[in-house]
Amino acid sequence: MKRVLRDNGLGIAFGLLFLAALVGQAIAGNADYNDHQTASGGQSASLGEYVTSSSFAVDVAENWQSEYLQFTLYIFATVWLVQRGSPESKTTDRIGGETDEQQQLGRHTTPDSPPWARAGGLRTAVFSNSLGLVMGALFVLSWLAQSVAGVVVRNAELLGRHQAPVSWLEYLGSADFWNRTLQNWQSEFLAIGSMVVLSIYLRQRGSPESKPVGAPHVTTDESG
Known part of the structure; x- marks a missing residue:
């Protein structure tokens, strides 16, 4: 396992960073979306609803x-x-x-x-x-x-x-x-x-x- 991680460290590291950033974007984007919806009198969305929108x-x-x-x-x-x-x-x-x-x-x-x-x-x-x-x-x-x-x-x-x-x-x-x-x-x-x-x-x-x-x-x- 250590050798696999060493030999593929660059791809694994950026893959994890990508997933972390995507999750962060989903959470922040959902909050921002709901702020706009609330301000305009619209309906808020759950995180699941937002990421499929x-x-x-x-x-x-x-x-x-x-x-x-x-x-x-x-x-x-x-x-x-x-x-x-x-x-x-x-x-x-x-x-x-x-x-x-x-x-x-x-x-x-x-x-x-x-x-x-x-x-x-x-x-x-x-x-x-x-x-x-x-x-x-x-x-x-x-x-x-x-x-x-x-x-x-x-x-x-x-x-x-x-x-x-x-x-x-x-x-x-x-x-x-x-x-x-x-x-x-x-x-x-x-x-x-x-x-x-x-x-x-x-x-x-x-x-x-x-x-x-x-x-x-x-x-x-x-x-x-």
């Missing part, structure tokens, strides 16, 4: 979709774009999909390589892009979840003001949807751009997200 779903999904968008764009952008001196970037001589030898494909595989890396054809093509494809699919699914839950919440607000509800397509073009969406996107782009640039000049000893402490600022694609 569109109000909770839209808040969760709008954050998930921005995170998956960030990683999807970064995965594909770093194939072709580089940043000299950043450990988050490839070197300038590796721009593009790289050679089979660099990627350990086909006859360049090792005995421990995944079977689809040596299979060739469609299977290798799919496996070669599987990370970006899955991240992209998760973004689309969470974006759809946000839009569906969002239109339910929006229509509840409109009906409460005795206004006509909107369709899903109308909601996609609304200021409410894009305000929710873009306020998350801009923060994600700022965060990842800051990481790329700051890691050129700043260090964190022992972290693979940083260059070695003594590495020159111009050193690219090297982790400490």
